[in-house]
Amino acid sequence: MxxxxxxxxxxxxxxxxxxxxxVGEAEINAVAEAMRNSPSSWEYLCSAAGGGPTADFERAFADFMGAEHAMCTSGGGPSLHIAVMAAGVEAGDEVIVSPYTWGQSVSCVLQQNAIPIFADIDPNTYALDAASIEACVSPYTKAIVVVHLYGHPADMDGINAVARKHGLKVIEDCAQATGAKYKGRRVGTLGDFGCFSIGDGKQLIGGEGGVLLTNDSRAYELANAFGQHPARQSSQVHDPELKRLTDSLIYTYRIHPLAAVIAQEQIPxxxxxxxxxxxxxxxxxxxxxxxxxxxxxxxxxxxxxxxxxxxxxxxxxxxxxxxxxxxxxxxxxxxxxxxxxxVGRPIHLRPRIQEKEYFFGKGYPWTCAQREVTYAVGDCPVAExxxxxxxxxxxxxxxxxxxxxxxxxxxxxxxxxxxxxxxxxxxxxx
Ligand SMILES: Cc1ncc(COP(=O)(O)O)c(C=O)c1O
Incomplete structure (x- = not known):
């Protein structure tokens, strides 16, 4: 030897x-062409109104995935945060999350001043285990964030069954799984929201950016109302009750159109x-x-x-x-x-969760909790x-x-x- x-x-x-x-020649040419076209429309350089190449990519991505609606965002994390907001999660609500993931699968809940509740993972897929999710449901649970970690789909039938039984929204974190299929269908179309990243290291790349998918027209309008510029809200929010509230009092989690141009070339x-x-x-x-x-x-x-x-x-x-x-x-x-x-250290054992000090201030979001919630070694034995x-x-x-x-x-x-x-x-x- x-x-x-x-x-x-x-x-x-x-x-x-x-x-x-x-990127290859096709992406380079597409970007060059978009930049040459920029004098004809501001939408080649700005996605505030959501038209032009941004809308073209959204339609192509939604069609490829088999979803009704796609909304470009500034990243996978922003897609998740918008989904949590559009799922109706408010301060003090509980959301079941994975301890074994990238932090943003959980920070989207914390940013909403909602309370993460950690279920354990399946030892084969490393995604949330449906039985463990069920054991975490409380009267305060609103949603589940499922991560298709590493690109392997989660057990969506099992997870959706628990969600249906308890009336919970399902948010799929597909940042690592663009194009993955579960029982012949693409991940991101199996729950209420699919959240993708087209940042570096992903299967489909725009350089930076993300996409949110949903089949629910009202959820799509809500996502626009929470995460996009009023110029876009004005054309994409139709429900009179929501339209009345459209405003710039929001996050503008929007993409650079050139990222959409790059990613669109790669879809085929x-x-x-x-x-x-x-x-x-x-x-x-x-x-x-x-x-x-x-x-x-x-x-x-x-x-x-x-x-x-x-x-x-x-x-x-x-x-x-x-x-x-x-x-x-x-x-x-x-x-x-x-x-x-x-992952290194499970999310529920990281300092900001253990010390319940997410915003480095007054203990939010846990000061909003509707019951005592603790995070301890042994909560998620498989992940740990x-x-x-x-x-x-x-x-x-x-x-x-x-x-x-x-x-x-x-x-x-x-x-x-x-x-x-x-x-x-x-x-x-x-
Ligand atoms: C599982 C998971 N969720 C969310 C994100 C956040 O995506 P982005 O960096 O595009 O915001 C990532 C990024 O790698 C991720 O791996």
Missing amino acids: SQLAIEGGTKAVTLTSPPWPV HLDAWNAERRANHTRLWDGLAGIPGISPVTVEPDCEHVYHMGSPTFVPEQVEGVSRATYVKALGAEGVPIGMGY ARCADTELTLGGGPAWRGDQSALVDQILDAFEKVTGSLDALRGLEA
């Missing part, structure tokens, strides 16, 4: 993942790119079967994963005496794109154990378009090399 790179040997992986985000390619991402990652997971210390990513039946990230699981009992940190370090030294995990001991990140995420089989094969060689030298790794522990 050749010497490990961490001990001065030669790296097993010499190829590198392609860069992401990148998205399914093919996601299929390539799936093929490359599947080759990796198949090749890792039987490699000690790692349990590859699995995909639930009827789900299409779109790989914002690959998050396999460290299996310490298969590599006794080797810590996750050393395993990762040794593979990283070989050139493997591997990390210690993504995964963060503490087993989560890993591996693979190329959205960058793995095209055929990356040569790179994947080098990565697999690196795993063979490192796990063939477990004694050397145990020595490194010492």
